[in-house]
Amino acid sequence: MNISKISKEGDLKNIFHNYLKNSAISCAGLKYEKWLWKYMENPFFIEKPAMWICAMEGKTAGFLGGIPVRLKVGSKIINAAWAVDFMTSQECRRKGIGRLLTSEANKCFDVFLSIGQTDMACSLFTKMGWENLGYIRHYIKIWDIRVLIKEKIKIAFIVN
Numbered sequence: 001m002n003i004s005k006i007s008k009e010g011d012l013k014n015i016f017h018n019y020l021k022n023s024a025i026s027c028a029g030l031k032y033e034k035w036l037w038k039y040m041e042n043p044f045f046i047e048k049p050a051m052w053i054c055a056m057e058g059k060t061a062g063f064l065g066g067i068p069v070r071l072k073v074g075s076k077i078i079n080a081a082w083a084v085d086f087m088t089s090q091e092c093r094r095k096g097i098g099r100l101l102t103s104e105a106n107k108c109f110d111v112f113l114s115i116g117q118t119d120m121a122c123s124l125f126t127k128m129g130w131e132n133l134g135y136i137r138h139y140i141k142i143w144d145i146r147v148l149i150k151e152k153i154k155i156a157f158i159v160n
C-alpha cells in the first residue's frame with residue numbers, strides 16, 4: 001500500500017470515476033470539472049493540492065480530499081483543512097487504507113476537521129483519537145426570498 005502521486009490527467013479521471021463508483025454517499029450531479037478545481041486548481045492551496053490517493057496493485061484503493069482553510073485561534077493563524085470526499089473502494093475496505101489516508105493528511109495541517117461524514121468515517125476518526133464536538137448549531141437568515149425561488153424553480157417572470 002502506498003500514497004500515490006498524480007502523474008497525468010488520465011489518472012485523475014480514473015480516480016474521479018472510482019470515487020463516484022465507490023462512494024458511500026450519493027454523488028449524483030458531481031462533475032469532474034468541479035472536482036478537479038476543488039483539488040488541483042483551487043487558488044487557496046497553501047503549498048500543494050490537498051489530495052491523498054492510496055493505490056494497491058495499480059488501482060485506486062482509497063481517496064481523501066481536503067479543503068484548506070486558515071483559522072484564527074486567539075492571535076495566531078493556523079493552517080487547517082476540512083476532510084471531504086473520503087472513499088475506500090469496496091473490495092479494499094477494512095485493510096487500513098482509511099487510517100493510512102487520514103494519517104498522511106493529518107501531517108499536512110495544524111488541524112484537520114470533518115463535518116457530515118458517513119458512519120464509517122466517523123467510526124474511523126473516533127478510533128484515531130479525533131474529538132466529536134457533538135451537535136453544531138447552524139442558522140440561516142434569508143434576506144431576499146426571490147433569489148432562492150428564482151434559482152430553485154427557474155421562473156422567468158421573477159425579477160430582482
